[in-house]
Amino acid sequence: MSDLVVRNIGTIVTGEIASPVAGGDTLVVREGLVAFVGSERDADTTGVDREIDAAGATVIPGLCDNHVHPVIGDYTPRQRQSDFIESCLHGGVTTMVSAGEPHTPGRPKDPAGVKALTVLAHKSFNNLRPAGVKVHAGAVMLEPGLTEADFEEMASAGVKLVAEIGISGVKDPGVAAEMTRWAQALGMKVMVHTGGASIPGSGVIGADFVVEVQPDVAGHTNGGPTALPLSDVVTILDETTAHIEIVHNGNVRAAADVVQLAAERDELHRVVIGTDSPAGSGVQPLGMLRVMSWAASLGGIDPELAVGMATGNVARLHELNVGVLEVGREADFSIVDAPLGSQAEDALTAIAIGDTLAVGGTVIDGQIRFVKSRNTPPPVRPIAFP
Numbered sequence: 450m451s452d453l454v455v456r457n458i459g460t461i462v463t464g465e466i467a468s469p470v471a472g473g474d475t476l477v478v479r480e481g482l483v484a485f486v487g488s489e490r491d492a493d494t495t496g497v498d499r500e501i502d503a504a505g506a507t508v509i510p511g512l513c514d515n516h517v518h519p520v521i522g523d524y525t526p527r528q529r530q531s532d533f534i535e536s537c538l539h540g541g542v543t544t545m546v547s548a549g550e551p552h553t554p555g556r557p558k559d560p561a562g563v564k565a566l567t568v569l570a571h572k573s574f575n576n577l578r579p580a581g582v583k584v585h586a587g588a589v590m591l592e593p594g595l596t597e598a599d600f601e602e603m604a605s606a607g608v609k610l611v612a613e614i615g616i617s618g619v620k621d622p623g624v625a626a627e628m629t630r631w632a633q634a635l636g637m638k639v640m641v642h643t644g645g646a647s648i649p650g651s652g653v654i655g656a657d658f659v660v661e662v663q664p665d666v667a668g669h670t671n672g673g674p675t676a677l678p679l680s681d682v683v684t685i686l687d688e689t690t691a692h693i694e695i696v697h698n699g700n701v702r703a704a705a706d707v708v709q710l711a712a713e714r715d716e717l718h719r720v721v722i723g724t725d726s727p728a729g730s731g732v733q734p735l736g737m738l739r740v741m742s743w744a745a746s747l748g749g750i751d752p753e754l755a756v757g758m759a760t761g762n763v764a765r766l767h768e769l770n771v772g773v774l775e776v777g778r779e780a781d782f783s784i785v786d787a788p789l790g791s792q793a794e795d796a797l798t799a800i801a802i803g804d805t806l807a808v809g810g811t812v813i814d815g816q817i818r819f820v821k822s823r824n825t826p827p828p829v830r831p832i833a834f835p
């Protein structure tokens with residue numbers, strides 16, 4: 450059931466920044482994995498009986514939202530909203546990475562409670578894929594009193610993430626740095642909140658804090674929602690090895706400035722895209738598509754590189770076997786196109802002029818999850834599904 454061929458693809462965007470467009474017009478999926486990317490004449494489709502005719506439209510990897518705040522299930526208490534993850538699937542999102550579960554009602558702040566919540570969120574989303582979306586949750590929120598043994602216990606339960614530092618009880622950079630060393634030694638990825646305060650309880654964090662902590666990601670460098678100065682982003686790029694993130698729930702102009710800066714420094718491989726939702730500004734089902742358009746249309750980079758920042762870069766950061774269309778990866782992708790009425794003729798040009806893509810359909814692990822997005826405009830081309 451998870452074997453599939455996609456024919457007549459106009460453009461294959463790989464998601465890999467170093468080689469963002471693949472030659473050819475055909476993608477073959479076998480047993481849920483990408484089995485072939487290239488020209489139809491070279492493709493072996495023996496035994497594959499399901500076919501998508503892309504009609505010249507574009508295929509991109511499933512989008513990987515680097516910054517979500519889930520709780521449990523497909524519900525967010527922050528906005529009293531159900532099925533927000535399913536709604537994001539209709540914006541082409543197939544993977545989400547938690548930056549913490551701070552919206553959990555009555556969130557415990559003692560070490561035993563923090564550990565329990567983190568392990569629960571991690572294991573719960575391991576057992577549940579809302580609408581098929583792969584949610585990587587269970588990001589420990591740092592609270593005073595957590596010990597190295599606590600991190601070892603969480604790591605042995607499968608926890609791989611530290612929530613954005615600055616929105617929970619640990620405010621001292623020295624304490625944050627010590628806990629970060631414990632976490633990273635256990636293979637966890639650590640994010641630091643940057644810029645202004647988001648909600649009561651979070652703080653204002655600049656480059657000096659990030660440099661002291663040396664995280665894996667400087668979260669929402671364009672603001673969450675208030676951006677830090679661009680000179681601080683320069684310092685972070687100079688004095689850490691962290692990825693820098695831009696998000697929908699931020700400052701649009703700052704997003705463009707950060708992208709331009711990274712492009713000038715030839716460091717677009719360090720930029721990752723997220724939505725930072727659910728949050729005070731809501732849930733944005735098309736947030737990932739919109740930030741890609743900001744990056745290209747306002748930040749001035751090639752649209753296929755903007756796709757890479759929303760897919761392959763996030764997958765590489767978190768060591769996930771998704772986000773890139775190459776043989777052996779999990780077959781998560783969307784057939785996208787210029788939206789009906791766009792001045793652009795194809796998907797990449799639509800991103801470049803700032804339009805929001807039309808998502809014709811999205812596939813996860815070779816399974817077609819929906820045909821015709823309920824949230825995006827319709828595509829120009831007559832994409833045909835089995």
Ligand SMILES: [Zn+2]
Pocket residue numbers: 613616642643647668669673
């Ligand atoms: Zn934040």
